[in-house]
Amino acid sequence: MNKITLGTRKVTMQFPGVIALSDVDFEVSTGEIRAVVGANGAGKSTLMKVFAGANPGYTGDVLLNGEVVEIRSPLAAKKLGIQIVYQEVDVALVPTLSVGENVMLNDMVMHKGSPMVNWRKLHTDAKEVLDRLNIKLNTRVLVKDLPLAQKQMVLIARAIQSQCNFLILDEPTAPLSNTETEDLFNLVTHLKETENIAIIFISHRINEIIQICDNYTVMRNGQIVDTSPITENTTSQEIVEKMLGRTFEAFIPKEKVEIGDKLFEVKNLSGADGKVNNVSFYVRRGEIVGIAGLVGAGKSELCKTIFGAYKKTDGEILLNGESIKVENPSKAVAHNIALVPEERRKEGVLVEEDVAFNLSAANLGDFCTFNFLNRKKINENAESFVKELRIVTPSIRQSVKNLSGGNQQKVAVGKWLAADCKLYMFDEPTKGVDVGAKQEIFRLINDITKQGNGVVYASCENSEILSITDRIYVMFDGEIMAELVTADATEDIIMNYAVGNKAEKA
Amino acid sequence: MATVKKHKHFGHFMLDWAAVIALVLCFIIFTLVKGKFFMSSNNMINILRAMSITTVFGIGLTVTMSTEGFDMSACTLASVSAYIFVSMYLWYGLSLVMSIVVSLLVTLVLHQLTMFLILVCKIPDMLATAALMFVHQGLGQWYIGGGAVSTGMRLPNGNQPVRTILGDDFSAIGRSPWIIIIMLVCVFLAYMFLEHTKHGRYMYAMGGNRTAARLSGINVKKTRYMAGIITAVFITIGGILVASRGSSAQVGCCDNYFMQSLAAVFVGRSVGGANRPNALGTLIGAMLVSTLENGLTIMAVSYYILPAVKGAVLCLALIAAFASKKEE
Structure with a gap:
């Protein structure tokens, strides 16, 4: 099999007010599994979208086998053999059609010919693709009846069914359980061995990357800071350090506020369809408690479960030491609990x-x-x-x-x-706001605590959490991994727990 | 709301007030062609009387639709209200007030079924109420034994009715000035409720963005329920007006009002740039429909092509309403 390479030369991508990618030089070749890692907003997804044709406004060159190609639409990307499986699998699948139809969807759309559908051929073709990938699925089952992991498989099958030399998987494991992740890894390894293909794998879970990838590329602030092979000596510690770099964001001063007794507490809270799992924490008067964790760790779900917007399956919520029932947001408000949600x-x-x-x-x-x-x-x-x-x-x-x-x-x-209100929960309050407004929001939060109220501050921006909170809980997969006192915490420590290492109980 | 729109340019202004402009144009044209007849005070009262029922049903729909809800079965339920109202009055000899009260109670009870399907079974409003149309029709006709409720008719079981003639008070409801006064009071109450009370604002908040409203602590289920109940009250009033105006409750007497009431709400949506169902807009929408009907009749346009003309003008008003929406 001839090796094919895909790369970029000085690719820059600007959005209004932000440079998402600056002068990125990147290369990947078939026969390899490449990890792309970086903190949120480092530019991973932006770069992948350039390859997928979803960022037509890039400047610089995309190179296929060293020759400049234009990828200005998703169709152009597909024609060059670049396929992407986004994290939100549901947007790419038609739930009311069968597995076979979904697998063969590109084929149906791209190939003009007889207007009639040859059902037998469709299902045998689909079956063939699934067999090639060792996926055991009935092609006649409707996609809406499949669990998420299998939906992902259907999407990968669809990508492989078309011409595919470069398969981008954007955080594929985030919603998967351990055994499902194992299945996916088997599939990915199988693909690498049997097809002429490069797999670009984006994940926040550093341990997984070390397990299955050949090389990794680290991005930070829209630039590639390092590309190295993964060897037996590669540690997650090392990768995390590269992800964070040594630069820190402008420091926002935290004001000293006297901390009182316990205002709010949750005990063994579970809910939000399993996305919040046995969570316990407390907030004292005048205290700002940070909930840290990566995107998808369950921070929003935790806030919304407390607020009654998601169903609570187990656990207890206490305000001023008394157990309260919060069946819906309107009850939460009645108990003086406020939520500033993420999707403004x-x-x-x-x-x-x-x-x-x-x-x-x-x-x-x-x-x-x-x-x-x-x-x-x-x-x-x-x-x-x-x-x-x-x-x-x-x-x-x-x-x-x-x-x-x-x-x-x-x-x-x-x-x-x-x-x-008495308890204010902020879910990613600084998302999409500029630095000036950020400072004012912090000032506001400081003022809230001065009146003896409690604040829960959920964010994946660790530098913010470190500068504004008193204590931090780190979440991973809906669970709390560690409780830290902010004064003793660093970004490295938070990141270590945020990728799934659990603190040992003292 | 209108104060915000200072900087709107002319095009926007035209679109925002398209329904009103259309109404004024109708008046000018009809006056030019048939001045004496059209502009007479008698004819003005005719128009107001004719639009009353459409307006009252439209107001009912406005309240439900302010929450982004929908009630396709509003007018079939109104027919049931009319059956109950007239039968209580004629068959069982209840006083006028008691007949109204019983009709209202039965309507509210029947409406619980609508709310049950929508809020408890979580069926989309449109589908739930489409199914209920048949339920209302069937239940209503079963109650009246398949025939109209009017003077001189026996009960389905063969008994003689207690009353054989309609009282003056019964008929007065459906005549001017009462029918017009009732309409205006309905519009005023709905306007005050939607624009100036807490729960009215909750309904618009919910209609604008259900999730955001919920996360602001608004109890969206309760709000939707309340909207439904208020709609049911207006439905009853509409049913009573139809019965009184027709001096009887014919089979399916209210069913045909649905589409034009809905049209009134949609035309009224854009009035003044509100971009949501609102009470005054609905009044103007209903007025546009009935002015057209009245003017064209005076101009001796054959009654059988009237619907086409009416429909065309409604289309124009709707184009204006949704063109303005698209620009944002």
Whole structure:
């Protein structure tokens, strides 16, 4: 088999306000499994999307066997034999069609010819592909009835069925259990041995990478910092250090606040369809508790389960030492618990409504006289928060959808400040906001604790967690791996637990 | 809301007020062609009277649709309300007020089924209420024995009705000025509720983004339930108006009002750039429909092609409504 190489020369990718990739030189050749690692926002996905034709705006060259090729659409990528399996498998599959149809979907779409479907041929062809990959699946089963791991297999089969020399797997193991991961690894190794193929494997789980990959490439801040072979001597410690580098983000000072007694506690909490597993932690008055962990570790799910937005299957929630029942978010609010969710536009603010309404949405009852809205009170409240939080808006009657991301976030926080809560949970509050707004959000959080309230701060930005919190819980796969005192923690320590190493109980 | 729109340019303005502009144009054209007849106070009252029922049903739908809900069975349920109302009055000789109360209660009880399917069984609104249309039709006709409830008719079991004539108060409900007053009161109440009360704002919040509303601590199930109950009240009022205006409860007497009520809500969505179902918009939508119908009739357009003209104008209003939405 002839080796084929795929690479980039000085590829740069800019998004408004961000340089996601800068001058990236990368190369991979068939017959290898290459890991691409890096912290969130390092540029891994951006680079993969360049290969997949999903980032048509790149500058620089993509090289196939040393020759410049243009990949400006997903179709162009497929024609060059580059296939990608995204993490969200459900968006790429048609759940109501059979396995066979899903496997052969590209073929059906790409090859013009008879308008009639030859069902027998379709199923035998699909069967052949699955056999080639040692996947045991009935081609006539509907995809919606398959578990997630098998859906992934169907997607890989579809990729292989077309011409495929480069298979990109974007965090394929994140949602899989251990045995499912094992099956996937067998498939990947089998592919490498039997096909003329390179597999680019993105994962946050460093141990897996050491287990199955031949080489690894480390990305940081949009650049490739290292590419090395994986040998017997490679340690996860070493890779993590390269991922983090020695540069740290601007330090945001944490103010000293007196910490009181226990305000809030969860005991053995499980829920969110198994994505939160036996979690226990507590928050004291005036304390900021960080929930660290990688994307998909279950941080959002934990916050939403506490807030009653996801179903709790087991465990206990205590506020001021008393057990409380939180069946739905409306109960949580009644207990003075607030959540600033991750998906700001979809979950945090009512984009169609104006600033004034948003700032009173969490406790509209307080702005009413006999259930009738008191516009004056609503406006006064809005004016005061716009001033206090420095929300940049032409008027309080402006629809929130017209504000910038940082200002939308301030509205999402302001809504709860107006409601005078006791426990504030922040889920990735700095996602997509600029540095200035970030500082103001931190200032806000500091102010919250000064009034003796508790804060839960969930984020995958470890530098932020280190600078603002008092204590940290590190999550992995829905479980808490370790409890750390921020003063003694470092990014290395957090990352070590975040990739699945469990702390030994003291 | 209108104060925000200061900077909207002319095109936006036209789209936002398309329904109103269409209405004004209708008035101008009909006045030019048939001035004396069309602009007479009698005819104005005719228009208002004719639009009352559509408006009341439209208001009911507006409340449900403000939560992004839907109720296809609204008017079949209204027919049942009408059967109950007239039968209580004629067959069993209840007073007018008691007949209304019983009709309202039965409607609310029947509406629990709608809410059960939507909130407990989690069937999408459209499908649940489509199925319930048949249930309402069948149950209603079973109750009235397949024939109309009117004066001079026996009960399904052969008994003589207690009352043989309709009282003046019964008929007054369906005549002007009462029918117009009732319509205006309904619009006013719905307007106050949706725009100026806490729960009304919850409904719009929920309609705008259910997840965000839920995560703001709004009890979305309760809010949807409340919207359904309010809709049921308006449905009953509509059914009573139909019965009183028709001096009887014919089989399926309200069923045909559904589509034009829905049209009124959709036309009204865009009025003033609200971009969501709203009470005043629905009133204007209903007025547009009935003005057209009235004017065209006066112009001696054959009644059998009226629906086509009406439909075409509705299409234009809807194009305006959704064109403005697309631009955002």
